[in-house]
Amino acid sequence: MMKLDAKIPSGPLESKWDRHRFSERLVSPNNKRKLTVIVVGTGLAGASAASTLGQLGYHVECFCFHDSPRRAHSIAAQGGINAAKNYQDDGDSVGRLFYDTIKGGDFRSREANVYRLAQVSTQIIDQCVALGIPFAREYGGQLANRSFGGVQVSRTFYCRGQTGQQLLLGAYSALCWQIERGQVTMHPRTELLDLILVDGHARGIVARDLVTGRISAHMANAVVLATGGYSNVYYLSTNASGCNVTATYRAWKHGAAFANPCFTQIHPTAIPPGDAHQAKLTLMSESLRNDGRLWVPKVPSDQRSPGDIPPIERDYFLERRYPRFGNLAPRDIASRAVKVVCDEGYGVGPGGQGVYLDFSDVIDQQGLEVVRERYGNLFDMYHRITGEDAYQVPMRIYPAPHYTMGGLWVDYNLMSTIPGLFVIGEANFADHGANRLGASSLMQGLADGYFILPYTIGHYLATATLPPIPDDHAEAREAIQRVTMRINRLLTVKGRRTAAMFHRELGTLLWNHCGMSRNEGGLASALRSIPKLREEFWHDVMVPGSGSAFNQELEYAGRVADYLEFAELLCHDALHRLESCGAHFREEYQTEDGEPRRDDAHFAYVAAWEYRDRAVPVLHKEPLTFEFVPPTRRSYQ
């Protein structure tokens, strides 16, 4: 029977982490040398963890499926990273960042974790500066900040539009140093395909060398997953194409609880889907909403060009519904409002899937040059993709799957329900509750990797009994066998449809029934359709080539196969949560004016799902108590 013990230290919020660190056992330097830790993933979370563990003296085996650790999906983050530095003296503090994150997450995250995140945030910036990250600076040489994501203070640090890239290059350079020192052995182009448990502890992984196809076992004293999020389950998302659920899903099948899978963030401002060949959705920075106004024509399916529609015939729907926040309403609220107007037939562009994001007012008021200076690169990007000039005609935007708050359940020490399996970054269910605020994922990834995991894993290694095990341990051989059989199965179906066709069909199904808004009927029908689609996949998919060579289609088909199973878990979770909170909007639970109705009496818990072979997953609840911030209704009206 699975037991959820979050291991939250007692006592005052402010000193929980300090006291916890002090009470943890340490591993002596001599013993560290004898311990091996596997880190899977080299995004912000993985690279920062692997380099820090290496520096502490552990031997680290680090894996990523990319050709270089530097290409992890973290590289794509544009906006910035939050930290409670209060450099602007605008009233920011650890307490305020904590409060904003708890409230932004719609009271579905753990107070102790979030407080620690806010505390550690300031150290992250210092560490990154020391690593040579070229943060934007003021003329006087101090670090610059901007405001981001609808909060009232300016606490976001940034490097032009490339914050994720620069932070990742910093963590990657720290990793390079540890590789050079021989502390970290890097395995690029190597994909985790299974986890190895020995006596109930995570003791290794099975991985496939993506160049030679060789499948092998790697053993260690502990395993860390930093494998990112699963937004690509929707097929079209803002994520890079390689993002997947494989690592966390396969760990789930070994007994790691999966928490809140249905908390998936849909970002309001992406370039709308075009034709059927489209492979991804491109995010347009949230910052555009600082100056752009969202509107649709007041007449459904209006075919006039936007310039011919007079202001009186336009519906500035965010300003109408949320007069206090207007176009700056948080992501979940803005996305849903866009969906509502499009569903009612007011959408613009192909298929009516889009709304205008219009800059003409700010251009009139402040001039073209000001807008060009602020957003020039985004306008260029929009032009390149759509062929349209947004200085002349309004942009068209539509929401897109972007980030997953759900992930493997972890305790305060970032350990999953499998002893020795730690999960960090977007891959865990983390600190963002039911909705993540802008610029706080980079913060969480680096907090986990640089400052939290390296401590907490030490205590585990110092206290667990972990006898040495050989690479050809029976459990390892069996896991290799499982992986090999599955690959052979994929290669021998030799059907008529491509993995992408199944992926697209699954994505459409989820988008329609488990996307921005959900209802019982839709979720039930998705739960009927997914197993059928999965059946078809295993009877009709075509994966050419061989398993013992470089084979990108085989990699992809394996990920799609996992999505076809995982999607069911997502829908189960969405079906069971009879409330609307954050990104999870159940149509049955809304107020008369269409606002979400949260139900703290019945649903103030983390839903942690346990895998059951060929049966419905079992729900476990971790109750959430709010000692320091009493839950309030999140209103932006």
Place this chain on the structure above:
Amino acid sequence: MTFTLKIWRQNGPHERGRFVTYEAYDVSPGMSFLEMLDGINQRLIGTGEEPVAFEQDCREGICGSCSLVINGIPHGPDQGITTCQLYMRRFSDGASITIEPWRANAFPILKDLVVDRSALDRIMQAGGYISVNTGGAVDGNVLLIGKDQAETAMDAASCIGCGACVAACKNASAMLFVAAKVSHLATLPQGRPERARRVSAMLKAMDQEGFGSCGNQYECEAVCPKGISARFIANLNREYLRAGIVESGCPSEPESPHAESA
């Protein structure tokens, strides 16, 4: 739109490659170049043939994965973008397009259009970092860094490690890549203590990996999707000279050992 594609196919590092011609039909002007290739691949897979291997991930010009030589030019005909940012409206209907991998000794072909660029990682491992431990860093505002300096560091730091500069260079030199990293770190006060060791170690690694030397033709700058300026190469040469002075304790010849000719 329709196109005739001549695509380089090669089964493995030690196999012989050749061009194979494919017809692309039903291409819309709004499709990206990679989506056009996706279309070809879907067709090939449908008939049980192996799709054309190529690298991609972010599809928005930042991860540095995509790497195609299109009609002889790394990342294609437009300046300042990566392959994934190229759209089919850029080509005229009915055109023939040649697609090849990066070609350089230091980048062996793994399959079709995919090359092994791990040599760039090894150059970074040789010295492309500041050796600071996690923890104990001073407050970020203790070091004041002027806006101009920060901007210059950022200009250099924008390199995405795609390797187009190498593919464009007739000597397959990685000078622009190394110059970008060295300049980024040497511009910032945090990077100064190790600057001499860093530049020597990275250039040595570059030689060992089999990259050529700089011929001062600056084809690299022309294809770089992030507009990394060739003036950083001049800066690299200065850093190298400076390192020579620091290491030997006396001035050395004012000539760059990494320039083939003046």
